[in-house]
Amino acid sequence: MRIDYIEPFLDAASSVLRDMLLVEDIQMGSPGLKSINQKIKGVSVIVGLAGSVEGSIVIDMDIATALFVASKLNFEEYTDFDDEETKEMVAATLTEVGNIIAGNFVTTLHAKGFIFDITPPAFIYGENMKISNKGSEALIVPFTLPDGKIIEVNIAIRERV
Known part of the structure; x- marks a missing residue:
């Protein structure tokens, strides 16, 4: 992964989470690299990256955190995640996040001359589900x-060949 993708990604993720959740003391953990064949925590949003690059951004959290985020943003x-109306509101809220x-990430990189786009976000949930992006590693940032809840924001991006 190119180093010039990392800072705009971290800036976008941290500023959006702080601004949307109205919480200043969100702690960004140490970024790490992981294989993209990983089990989700329970609820994930996936946004594809396309154009001169290929890859994805994944926002991953457990169900309790998803309910908290949706509650906070929708006042x-x-x-109860088993309630269909709640599930729809959580999905709509998290896909917007x-x-x-x-x-924000793509806009910052467009200003630096990189040209690529995003796909509409997808919402997935469930137990024992895995996300796989063949041949890529992801930068994982918790x-x-x-209150101790954790949101992992991941990016796997590579130049299109």
Whole structure:
């Protein structure tokens, strides 16, 4: 992964999470690289990257954190992920968060002369599900909220050949 992708990605993820959740003391953990054949925590949003690059941005969290984020952003408390209406609100809210993070990232890189686009976000959930992006490693960055909840933001990106 090119080094000039990393800082704009970290800036986009941290500023969007802080601004949207209205929480200043979100702690960004140490970034690390992982194989992209990993089990999701329970709820994930995936935004594809296309154009001169290929890859994806994944926002991954457990169900309790997803309910917390949706509650915070919609000013309404969601507690039961098994309720279909709640699930739809959580999906709509989190896909918008993913879209904004990816949009900020791509906008910053467009200003630096990189040309690529994002796909509409996809929402997935479930137990024992894995995300795979053949032949790529992902930069994984955990963000810890003040109450200990963790949101992992991942990016796997490579030049299109």
